[in-house]
Amino acid sequence: MNTVNVDDIDYRNFYRGRRVMVTGGLGFIGSNLARSLIDVGADVLLVDSLIPDYGGNLFNIDGIADRVRVNVADVREQSTMNYLVRDREIIFNLAGQVSHIDSLRDPYADLEINCRSQLTLLEACRYNNPGVKVVFAGTRQVYGRPDSLPVNESHLVRPTDINGINKAAGEYYHLVYNNVFRVRACSLRLTNVYGPRQLIRHNRQGFIGWFIRLAIEGATISVYGDGSQLRDFVFVDDAADAFLRAGANDACNGEVFNVGGDEPISHRRLTSLLIELAGSGRVSYTEWPAEKKAIDIGDFYADSSKFRRTTGWRASVPLREGLQRTLAFYREHFDRYVDPADRSAEPE
Amino acid sequence: MNTVNVDDIDYRNFYRGRRVMVTGGLGFIGSNLARSLIDVGADVLLVDSLIPDYGGNLFNIDGIADRVRVNVADVREQSTMNYLVRDREIIFNLAGQVSHIDSLRDPYADLEINCRSQLTLLEACRYNNPGVKVVFAGTRQVYGRPDSLPVNESHLVRPTDINGINKAAGEYYHLVYNNVFRVRACSLRLTNVYGPRQLIRHNRQGFIGWFIRLAIEGATISVYGDGSQLRDFVFVDDAADAFLRAGANDACNGEVFNVGGDEPISHRRLTSLLIELAGSGRVSYTEWPAEKKAIDIGDFYADSSKFRRTTGWRASVPLREGLQRTLAFYREHFDRYVDPADRSAEPE
Numbered sequence: 298m299n300t301v302n303v304d305d306i307d308y309r310n311f312y313r314g315r316r317v318m319v320t321g322g323l324g325f326i327g328s329n330l331a332r333s334l335i336d337v338g339a340d341v342l343l344v345d346s347l348i349p350d351y352g353g354n355l356f357n358i359d360g361i362a363d364r365v366r367v368n369v370a371d372v373r374e375q376s377t378m379n380y381l382v383r384d385r386e387i388i389f390n391l392a393g394q395v396s397h398i399d400s401l402r403d404p405y406a407d408l409e410i411n412c413r414s415q416l417t418l419l420e421a422c423r424y425n426n427p428g429v430k431v432v433f434a435g436t437r438q439v440y441g442r443p444d445s446l447p448v449n450e451s452h453l454v455r456p457t458d459i460n461g462i463n464k465a466a467g468e469y470y471h472l473v474y475n476n477v478f479r480v481r482a483c484s485l486r487l488t489n490v491y492g493p494r495q496l497i498r499h500n501r502q503g504f505i506g507w508f509i510r511l512a513i514e515g516a517t518i519s520v521y522g523d524g525s526q527l528r529d530f531v532f533v534d535d536a537a538d539a540f541l542r543a544g545a546n547d548a549c550n551g552e553v554f555n556v557g558g559d560e561p562i563s564h565r566r567l568t569s570l571l572i573e574l575a576g577s578g579r580v581s582y583t584e585w586p587a588e589k590k591a592i593d594i595g596d597f598y599a600d601s602s603k604f605r606r607t608t609g610w611r612a613s614v615p616l617r618e619g620l621q622r623t624l625a626f627y628r629e630h631f632d633r634y635v636d637p638a639d640r641s642a643e644p645e
Numbered sequence: 646m647n648t649v650n651v652d653d654i655d656y657r658n659f660y661r662g663r664r665v666m667v668t669g670g671l672g673f674i675g676s677n678l679a680r681s682l683i684d685v686g687a688d689v690l691l692v693d694s695l696i697p698d699y700g701g702n703l704f705n706i707d708g709i710a711d712r713v714r715v716n717v718a719d720v721r722e723q724s725t726m727n728y729l730v731r732d733r734e735i736i737f738n739l740a741g742q743v744s745h746i747d748s749l750r751d752p753y754a755d756l757e758i759n760c761r762s763q764l765t766l767l768e769a770c771r772y773n774n775p776g777v778k779v780v781f782a783g784t785r786q787v788y789g790r791p792d793s794l795p796v797n798e799s800h801l802v803r804p805t806d807i808n809g810i811n812k813a814a815g816e817y818y819h820l821v822y823n824n825v826f827r828v829r830a831c832s833l834r835l836t837n838v839y840g841p842r843q844l845i846r847h848n849r850q851g852f853i854g855w856f857i858r859l860a861i862e863g864a865t866i867s868v869y870g871d872g873s874q875l876r877d878f879v880f881v882d883d884a885a886d887a888f889l890r891a892g893a894n895d896a897c898n899g900e901v902f903n904v905g906g907d908e909p910i911s912h913r914r915l916t917s918l919l920i921e922l923a924g925s926g927r928v929s930y931t932e933w934p935a936e937k938k939a940i941d942i943g944d945f946y947a948d949s950s951k952f953r954r955t956t957g958w959r960a961s962v963p964l965r966e967g968l969q970r971t972l973a974f975y976r977e978h979f980d981r982y983v984d985p986a987d988r989s990a991e992p993e
Contacts, residue, residue: 401825404764404818412760412814416752454802456817457824466760466814469804470752477749477806477939591825 305609311545313338318385320344320372320418321353321392322365325495325506326434326487326536328357330389333537335364344381344392346371351394352496356633372414378421382429387544390418390471391434393464396501397592400460407463415467419474419482427480431471432543435484435553437599439465446527447561447600450486450553458592468553475551483549485539488557488599492533492619493626497634505530509620510635512571512578513627521585521593524565529558529598532619535612542608549607557599558612567616574620653957659893661686666733668692668720668766669701669740670713673843673854674782674835674884676705678737681885683712692729692740694719699742700844704981720762726769730777735892738766738819739782741812744849745940748808755811763815767822767830775828779819780891783832783901785947787813794875795909795948798834798901806940816901823899831897833887836905836947840881840967841974845982853878857968858983860919860926861975869933869941872913877906877946880967883960890956897955905947906960915964922968 317334321327322343334341343365345353358365370377372392382388393411394400400407415433422429438461439454456462471482495506511518531539539556543549562570565580572578585593604610614622627634665682669675670691682689691713693701706713718725720740730736741759742748748755763781770777786809787802804810819830843854859866879887887904891897910918913928920926933941952958962970975982 404768405761408761408764413753413756416756420752451801453799456821458821459818462814462817462821465817466810469810469813470807473804473806473810 308542308545308608309337312541314340315387316340316342316385317387317389318342318344318381319389319391321434323347323353323355323357323367324391325352325357326490326533327389327391328494329492329533330391330537330540331358331365332361333534333541335361337541341365342381342385343367344370344372346392350499352502354494354496354633356630357494373409373417375417375421378417379425382418382421383425385426385429388418388422388429388431389434389540389544390415390431393434394460395503397438397458397460398501398588400458400463401588401592404459407459411460411463412466415470419470419480422480423474423478427478429480430544430550431480431482432540433468433471433482433484435468435486436461436464437486437488437555437557437597439468439486440594440597442594443597446596447598448555449600450555450603457594472551472553481547481550483543483551484553485543485556485604486553486599487531487536488555488597489528489530490533490536491530492623494533497627498636498639508568508571509623509627512575513624513631515577518568518578518580519583520564520568520580521583521589524568524580524582525563527561527563527596527598528567529561530616530619531556531558531612532614535614539604539610542610546608552607554604554607555599555601556604556610557601558616559601560616561598562616570617571620574617575624656890656893656956657685660889662688663735664688664690664733665735665737666690666692666729667737667739669782671695671701671703671705671715672739673700673705674838674881675737675739676702676842677840677881678739678885678888679706679713680709681882681889683709685889689713690729690733691715692718692720694740698847700850702842702844702982704978705842721757721765723765723769726765727773730766730769731773733774733777736766736770736777736779737782737888737892738763738779741782742808743851745786745806745808746849746936748806748811749936749940752807755807759808759811760814763818767818767828770828771822771826775826777828778892778898779828779830780888781816781819781830781832783816783834784809784812785834785836785903785905785945787816787834788942788945790942791945794944795946796903797948798903798951805942820899820901829895829898831891831899832901833891833904833952834901834947835879835884836903836945837876837878838881838884839878840971842881845975846984846987856916856919857971857975860923861972861979863925866916866926866928867931868912868916868928869931869937872916872928872930873911875909875911875944875946876915877909878964878967879904879906879960880962883962887952887958890958894956900955902952902955903947903949904952904958905949906964907949908964909946910964918965919968922965923972
């Protein structure tokens with residue numbers, strides 16, 4: 298967007314000097330959001346457990362490390378959360394475990410991190426800082442397999458895996474704390490977010506980062522089925538902008554909003570675009586693994602018009618540009634995200 | 646119903662010699678279901694934690710105690726559940742904490758008992774008895790405040806309190822275990838169930854039992870607001886019949902079903918009927934307590950036609966008859982349900 302309107306200025310001005318906390322602040326979306334918050338002059342506290350494999354990475358704040366405060370802590374720890382929330386004005390609540398497959402292997406760990414931890418944060422706010430505003434990172438995974446497309450917020454919540462259930466419960470808690478305890482809260486149901494600083498060390502945190510890694514490595518991208526499945530994508534800067542808008546806008550309180558891209562694309566076309574932009578990589582089409590087929594949701598793309606109407610947000614980075622920026626980032630910093638000893642099994 | 650049709654015979658015959666387990670088996674619905682299971686010749690194992698205040702009561706199996714096996718255990722205990730489920734063919738999963746108010750005071754306890762415990766039972770089945778069939782006691786509370794009436798299963802899940810959220814998550818787990826791990830499971834979303842053997846010692850487990858107690862004591866029944874709020878009611882024998890039908894019918898697997906009454910009635914008319922039948926008690930209309938107003942759902946009555954179509958079930962006990970039977974039961978056994986030292990503060 299080259300034009301700046303008054304609304305844009307207002308919500309960005311809102312953050313000047315504002316005391317903000319980001320849980321999962323060293324993770325993919327959290328660290329990009331931290332950069333946006335620094336840009337708008339916020340006082341930024343990043344809370345992250347740095348659990349290996351979950352996405353937190355100190356390199357994610359390279360270049361802004363001296364302008365944020367980092368507190369390593371687990372959001373499941375009540376007394377720590379009681380302390381950390383107490384002087385914050387806005388909390389972006391992004392900490393979580395994002396692997397669907399892991400959630401089926403160890404449902405209790407997923408429950409603790411994605412469900413119980415939300416109670417910990419919300420109870421901390423209820424008793425120590427009820428005036429705070431909380432924006433929760435929800436997920437389109439709560440919808441499960443869509444009845445119709447695009448999916449808006451009136452669609453049934455019907456998760457296909459444990460992760461989706463625990464994320465749904467975590468989101469509902471926020472709404473109940475908003476409605477019953479007046480801890481202002483809302484949830485953004487994000488679709489596939491992509492961009493710099495995503496974990497690409499393994500393939501259990503969404504396919505898009507993994508595809509990007511394989512393209513850079515010149516390896517083979519395995520697409521399940523015939524590649525016709527549709528998804529929408531949001532560039533991480535747009536996702537960060539969505540959080541800024543929701544945090545500044547009390548019309549969002551007690552509500553859930555889809556935050557998705559407006560260019561649904563098939564896996565077939567996505568991988569072909571990615572390989573074209575990377576200049577490396579190839580695709581093979583393979584049978585669905587039973588474990589993944591059982592939780593597949595078919596085609597999905599979101600209707601984000603409710604959020605647009607409420608906050609003026611729209612996805613501004615086209616997929617092609619977003620992928621180019623992502624590829625450039627990982628090419629420059631590949632070794633910060635992939636252990637050299639752990640290159641893809643099948644280099645070109 | 647005076648006519649018996651072949652379907653009725655079939656699902657009842659299904660249980661002859663069948664190894665069945667009921668969690669929450671000493672509770673209100675569990676113990677009535679146990680009686681129905683004895684009637685149809687099942688091998689009945691009742692599992693109950695007997696946590697004070699939760700509804701489990703050994704008197705609930707008075708008269709059938711020598712025909713059931715009771716195992717005191719907490720459904721949150723993984724190794725115990727692993728053992729208990731291993732030879733069962735059908736599990737009726739009714740254990741839970743049912744107070745909405747308690748869930749707001751101690752959300753963690755509610756999480757453990759209504760949400761985490763479902764994972765414990767389902768993981769026990771997944772690894773020790775994947776061929777079992779599980780019928781979960783869900784609740785209409787998952788719908789929250791209805792968008793329109795009657796409420797069918799296409800209505801959004803949008804709980805107004807912590808208990809509703811945890812019950813929703815517990816229900817979703819059952820569906821995912823059905824779909825992903827092939828542990829057959831379904832959920833019955835019960836509306837207000839009433840009848841003999843409900844806890845009436847305190848008023849935090851639904852209003853209907855409490856109203857019945859107050860009527861018997863000749864005390865004043867406090868109705869919030871003007872008494873116009875609508876509810877539907879299911880007599881507990883009809884609820885037990887619903888569980889029997891769902892347990893015997895594989896067409897239910899992976900599905901949720903409303904199980905409600907077909908005579909929605911206002912609190913005003915309900916209390917007047919109750920006082921008429923009891924011949925004692927009175928009503929006063931009072932302001933909503935803020936704590937309860939915040940989680941009130943307004944009018945509610947369910948459309949149970951999906952369950953009727955699938956299993957042939959219908960509510961067979963009219964409200965007047967059900968209340969008469971309930972009053973007669975509690976008049977006969979009042980001291981088994983109310984500590985004599987703990988009579989209502991306001992006897993007639």
